[in-house]
Amino acid sequence: MSTLRFHAIKETLNRKPLHIEENERRSAIFGSNVFNEATMRQYLTKVAYKSVMDAIQNGTKIERVVADHISTGMKEWAISKGATHYTHWFQPLTGATAEKHDAFFETIGDGLAIEKFGGDQLVQQEPDASSFPNGGIRNTFEARGYTAWDPTSPAFIYGTTLCIPTVFVAYTGEALDYKTPLLRALQAVDNAAVAVCKYFDKNVKKVNASLGWEQEYFLIDSALAASRPDIVLTGRTMLGHSPAKGQQLDDHYFGSIPSRALAYMRDLETECMLLGIPVKTRHNEVAPNQFELAPIYDEANLAVDHNSLLMDVMDKVADRHNFKVLFHEKPFAGVNGSGKHNNWSLSTDTGVNLLGPGKTPMSNLQFLTFFINTIKAVNDNEELLRAAIASASNDHRLGANEAPPAIISVFIGSQLTSVLNELENVTTGKLSPEEKTDLKLNVVGKIPDVLLDNTDRNRTSPFAFTGNKFEFRAVGSKANCASAMTVLNAIVAKQLIDFKAEVDMLIEKKDMKKDDAVFNVLREYIKKSKNILFEGNGYGDAWHKEAKKRGLSNNKTTPEALKAKVSKKAISLFEDLGIMNKIESEARYEIEMEEYVLRIQIEGRVLGDIARNHIVPTAVKYQNVLIENVKGLKEIYGTGFKKHAKEQMVLIEEISEHIESINSNVTKLINARKTANTISDIEKKALDYCHKVKPIFDDIRYHCDKLELLVDDELWPLTKYRELLFTK
Known part of the structure; x- marks a missing residue:
């Protein structure tokens, strides 16, 4: 075992969890700072x-x-307070x-x-x-x-x-942060939602978008993490063979929290309480050493700030507990990655959750108005919503049979699907002013007060209705929530503005009653938004084929997905709502494309370095041990040594083949990177890194991981998955 790996494991095994008392009432210290x-x-x-x-x-x-x-x-x-x-x-x-x-x-x-x-x-x-x-x-x-x-x-x-x-x-006024566009989007959805709420309650003066994020993360001992150059420099393991036991027994999920991790969580939660971050839930996640933390919902802007602050606090508290927090969406191959589910809703200053069905048909009609408009917004802007959660790290997770696919769809459950179908088919043709509202409200009134448990959850859906909110499940664990929340609130604001214009037009020009007009527009939206609704398994090939027939995008990589951010439609959307001008939209596209290139570039350099300077020399050293062994057998057995050295000879040849493949692929990787770096157009450069540089990673990794199974464990230089994931 390499000296660094030996000392890292020894140091980890000697760790004792910090003793953190949990005897002070949370309510007593909440928001003290x-x-x-x-x-x-x-x-x-x-x-x-x-x-x-x-x-x-x-x-x-x-x-x-x-x-x-x-x-x-x-x-x-x-x-x-000591500041x-x-x-x-x-x-x-x-x-x-x-x-x-x-x-x-x-x-x-x-x-x-x-x-x-x-x-x-x-x-x-x-x-x-x-x-x-x-x-x-x-x-x-x-x-x-x-x-x-x-x-x-x-x-x-x-x-x-x-x-x-x-x-x-x-200096010139353009936004250079995540918060500014988010605040503008929240103002836009506030204005648009209030205008629509006036159809149902004249007393509504403000609508707040709320957000409840769920932060998934891995906890790795800091000494073990420091022994891996790839974790230090990229936040993930670039290579490493899967251990014999991973997550296949499902024994970590919701299991007893390990004592060291629990001590960390207690300390973290105390810090959160002082800072007013309303954390409430903690538990083991699916993968070994993976955990989740979730808060009580906040107003969206405050929730975004809290999550950004939380990730910084998590790192600092981890240092005290000799842990390294991994926020990367896919730090380990073969086990689940991490997401940050964004639970989103709209609430009025009168205390009404606009995505919560009420007790009367009329409040149900208000619910359906915001529910259906949200679905329509996603249907019309699914590519932009996909772009909002695009990153080099999240590409590893989306569609990897553990997270929602890159195809954006909406899950609403069988009961609400039935309600929408019934609403759509209440009458044939367009409603006339003479039709009675009672007919429609009788159908609307069938929605029960509580929908929370009336349908199963769909873990494969990127955007799912979960009773009184929508859960945007595709957001990555490393991401700033503001990006997804800016786009979501913007598209809903635009949709509500269009909805009100259509309703008002029917009221004014067609002399329709307000409820008739609202219902008529909603019914047309149901028809137009059917393509985005999907109740089945998002992981299956059948859905990919079906989604293509429906005309839904499937932008699997970040360079492909980000193009939606600078489409005429997107730029117009943000400009019309006063969220971002064209310069700001194009600047963000450039920044995100450049970041993608740099992330892949760094990973390529790190992988090439580890492969050539750590893995190959170790393999050669072990190969030399085998060669000396064969020489010794030859001295003992003479010409008949081949019979006794057969397995060693096969092993020597296998190692040689892997070494040769690693070296040739690293050279190939370097040349591909050099070629990509000569491209000045950032879009073409990103696509080159995506399709010509990144695929070589898998080839290098394959041969390195095979060598891990062949080379003497005492010589292997890198801390292995079994040690990273199962050392407590």
Whole structure:
């Protein structure tokens, strides 16, 4: 066994779980480090408090004079909690969060200093915009960009730093982050949904999109992870043979949580409580050493911030427990990868979940309005929704018989399918003004109050209705939820706007009653959206053939999927809703294509290095041992040695063949990369990396994994899957 591997395993086996007490009530510490409503009441003046609440609830602007009062209160609170610094906390297009810390400190002359934090520092700062991905919006010599306070997401203290959630925009105004388009999309769906809600309840003034994410992840001992160059540099194993036992016994799923992992979870949950992240659920997932954490639902913007913060906190807490958290969608071959299911719904300020059936036919009609419009939105924009969850890492997971396929479809269950079929066939032809609403409402009234358990769940569906919400199951575990939520809320907003226009037209020009008009439009939408509805097994070949007949896209790779983001339809959608202009859309496409190229490029370099500098020398060393053994047998047996060295000779030849294949494929990989790097067009370059560079990975891996089964375990340089996945 290699020295590094030996010491990594020895160190891991000597680990003892940290003793974490779980005796303090969660409710007592929840939000203790958050500048929330209760804290604001204590530290802000009435005017300042009202200004912040108006900004949160109504989107009104906070005046700079008032911002000075807010910053003073925020500073006093932060210092009382031990904070020494502040930062604008934002989410650039790197996929990670970003922060630059400044001290509450300023000199005032005569060797004196004060703690200072004014309204200007709260509202706006100027980080370097050129060093973050910008898709050509900024030149490298044009560094100016701005972070601006988002009062709808409360400030929080992490460690000794006051963190202020902000948007990040270029000097010229274009968004350079995930949050800005999300906020615009949420505003768009709010406006559109409120307008439609007025058909049913004139008192509705605001509609919030809610999000409940489910974060899957792997926990690997940090020493074992550090012994694998591929995990360190790419977040996943580039090679490694499957162990004799994987997940085939299903004994890890929902099993007793290992003591070290449980200690980590307890510590993590305490940190989450302090930060106001409402985590509630923890359990073992399907694969060995895979786990899941899920919160109570939040307003979508806050939920996205919480998830981004959570992933950072998970890494830091893991360090204390000598763990490495793997968020990669497919860190190990042969066992399940990880996703981040996004549970989405719309709720009014009057307390109604618009995707929850009510107790009366009329509230059911409201439910059906938002339910059917959501289905129609997905039907009309399935390629864009697929693009929203595209990444090099998620490509490994989608359609891999463990996660939803790359084909976007909607699962609603047999009961709701029956309801929609009945609604569609209530009458033939278009409804006339004379037709009675009672007929339709009698059908609508058949929807039961609780749909949660009236249909089974479909794990193969990318977008499934689960009782009072839609679950977007295809989002990757590494992803920032904002990307998927921006697209989903945008397409639903657009659909609701179109719906209202059609209903109003029937009311005004056809002199239809409101309920007749609503029903008539919904009935047409049911007909037009049938292609996207699918109740069966999304893993099967039959569905792929059927989806093709229906005209649904099947963009299996990121370069193919991302094209939808810069289609005329998508650019028009985002521009019309004020979410992103053409420059911003095209910039994001460039950034994501470039990231895809760089990810595959890095993986190729890492794999080539491990194969040639770790695997091949080890195989040669073992081959030399076998050769010496054969020589010894020849000395003993003379010309008859072949009979006794037969197996060794076969093994020597097998090893030689694998070494030769590895070396030739690594050379092939290097040349393919060089060719791809000469391509200036980012789309063509990404496709080249996808179709000509990446496939060589599998060939190299195959031969390396075969050598793992042939070479003496004492010599093998890399920590094996059985050690990574089963060492507690």
